[in-house]
Amino acid sequence: MSGSIEQPRFSCALGAQQSVVAIRRSVPVLHSGPGCANKIERLIGQGEGYAGGSTIPCTNASEKEVVFGGETRLREVLDGAFKVIDADLFVVLTGCTSDIVGDDVGSVVKDYRKRGLPIVFAETGGFKSNNYVSHEVVVNAIIDQYAIPNRAPGGVKQGLVNVFATVPYQDPYWQGNLAELKRILTGIGFTVNILFGPESEGLSEWREIPNAQFNIVVGAWVGLRVAKHLEETVGTPYLHFPYLPVGGIASTEFLRAAGAFGGLPKQQVEAFVADEERKFYTHIERMADFILEFRYGLPRRFYSILDASYAIGFSKYLLNELGILPARQYVIDDTPPAHRKAIEEQFAHLSDRRSAEVVFETDGGRISREIRQDGNSSRALILGSGWDRDLASDLHADLLILSVPVQYRLILNCGYAGYRGGLRAIEDIYDRVLNTYR
Known part of the structure; x- marks a missing residue:
């Protein structure tokens, strides 16, 4: 039986490059064969963003790297990237070639991190999964290698929530969806780390991730691995709302669930809900x-x-x-x-x-x-x-x-x-x- 499918609607694991592009002033660096980034961007990209599309640095691994290993080539690309790209975070993502060969990308990245450079890595060889799964892999990698080691001071902050709600670019409407989720959660009294897109403060929000009162996963399954990982590593509880809330009924249910989980005054939540419902149903x-x-x-x-x-x-x-x-x-x-x-x-x-x-x-x-x-x-x-x-x-x-x-x-x-x-x-x-x- 053939493993091919018609009309693909998601990409291979390396598609998590778009998750990195969605983080303000963050740059994916691909240790992969040539053409991978372009094919992914053509399927799930909507514009290049800060450093996406043809801007993404790539080792363009060839037969030479297959035979002799690609770690030297990766160092050359990273040296060049740090010289010419002004970014707050570099995320090295592996492709099929490097994962099959077995390059020690973690060791290479660790050397740069010892020099004080903002860099992390994740194994995203295309054959390992799809970009829904690898999105969680990359988010967890940034949390473990960047957010927790650079945790913002102050400890757990009441009312602060992290929202894990969609896969950027894989969801074509991710920016609008995240903006509305942030708006309504802020409306009932939370401070919201939305993490991706123009509504986010960028890496400063990621450094606040371990300080959140709780995490909110909005979706059927993507994001649950991240929330469970944070629960295990830093003890943050999470609320799971298992679908995208669309319209009056679902949005009200979502806000009431979030408010109750976070211990917000019921009257405060209901006042915002009543105003939003009034406007919604007036239309x-x-x-x-x-x-x-x-x-x-x-x-x-x-x-x-x-x-x-x-x-x-x-x-x-x-x-x-x-x-x-x-x-x-x-x-x-x-x-x-x-x-x-x-x-x-x-x-x-x-x-x-x-x-x-x-x-x-x-x-x-x-x-x-x-x-x-x-x-x-x-x-x-x-x-x-x-x-x-x-x-x-x-x-x-x-x-x-x-x-x-x-x-x-x-x-x-x-x-x-x-x-x-x-x-x-x-x-x-x-x-x-x-x-x-x-």
Whole structure:
């Protein structure tokens, strides 16, 4: 049986380079073969950032490094990188070649760290996993080799939380989602280390990670390994919210859970929630007549071709707040078996009356064929990626691109998390529906 898949929607483990690019003034350094960074950036990148894309230093390992080892070449690239790139942190990531050869990258990096240079490393050989898993590997490496040794003074700070919520760039809307999560958590009284993107203070937040009162994992499974690692190493407890909160119901549930876990005054949390709900539902009420009159023009069911966090979050939102029924839901993040039962439970209880069939599948071609053969003739909404444009066109379905690749959409700070994200989702869905009318 072939190991290849059609329409890939995530990258190999080396895709964690994008997680480094998402940290302010941080630079990935690849000890890998030529072309790896470019291929990853073309699939999951949306712009080069501070030092991404063609800016990323790379050893471009060749036959010489395979035969004689690549540690000397890595030192040459690092020497050059420190001379010409102004950065706060360098993160060396290994590719398939160096991991197969067995270069002692840790020893090389340790030598530079002894000289007081800000550098860490992580083993991310592409064959080892995908970029969902390696994102956690890289985050833990930065925590162990940089954050804890350079821990900010002051000890544990009440009200300070670290948020581990998404995989930057793999989630095309990561910047908008993190901004909204920070906004609403700050709104109920927390100080938030969001760690990635323009809403973060950069490496100063990472040095505060060990001082947090607790950690918040927002998502089905990515981030749990980081939270458990911090619990074991520095004793920080964590709260797990198992999907992306989209819209009024889920956002309120998320904030109440976070507030209760952190011991915030209930009245303080409820005051912010009430104001956010008032604004959210005012917009819904303003358009209620239109939505009711146009209900026959809306899709009656939806398919998700998304990672678990998005699939659960959007399924709950579309069903419980927009009344669109779930068809088969495809989870495409190669979910580890240990987490699949919990995800199936979420789909089994989307509401008090509705459940949805969930299929764990990474092959986009197989998913497309199954949806085409579904036999349901009513109008559908497909939550997927740029790969699904032809599928949606052939089925006369509406397509909302939520997953990589996103080559048919420009994304700056758009996000779908929280109250504001729920409103944006309605706008985007109706935009696509109304665009089909002449």
